[in-house]
Amino acid sequence: MNMEIPKEFVGIFRGTDLTEDEIRTLNWITGWEHQTVENLRSAVQKAQGPTLTPPNEWVSVETEMPPEDERVLCIVNGNPRSNITLEDAYQLGSWSKSDGWIIDEWPDWEGANVVWWRPLPAPPDRRPPEGETNA
Incomplete structure (x- = not known):
């Protein structure tokens, strides 16, 4: 058939x-x-069944901004310095209404062009397996 x-x-x-x-x-x-x-x-x-690959959680800045002052992973374009050009670069950053985007690696960069962002994943569970203790 x-x-x-x-x-x-x-x-x-x-x-x-x-x-x-x-x-x-x-x-x-x-x-x-x-x-x-x-x-x-x-x-x-x-x-x-369950997958190990998380869903794509990228958000366009045209659709939504992240919560204020929360660190997120960004895709950014622009010139943090006169001799440095970033194109679709992955950077950590945060956004606020008063300051706009603050990129962790370039904190004094004004006018960073962030096009996409996504929440950072939760940290891994670092508890020892049940029945074991930290040495």
Whole structure:
């Protein structure tokens, strides 16, 4: 049985470990005509189980600014010095209404052009495994 996946749904299955039978089962359960892309993506994620790769959490500065004075990872462009040009450089920084963007590596840089930002991940759990103690 040859199964045609509608073109708007093809990207959802790209890079997954689902077999053709699993995709066919998802098709049978959800039905293409009644399923939105987001609901199908959710079904695929549930079928695959948890992932070690966090979701892409990049936020455009045109959409939203980070909480004030919270350190975030930024993608920045511009000239922090007359002889230095950054293009899509990953930098740590923070934003405030009064000062704008403050880039940690270039604290006196005025006019940094941050285009994207994302929250920093939580630090790793450093507790010793249960039953062990710190030496």
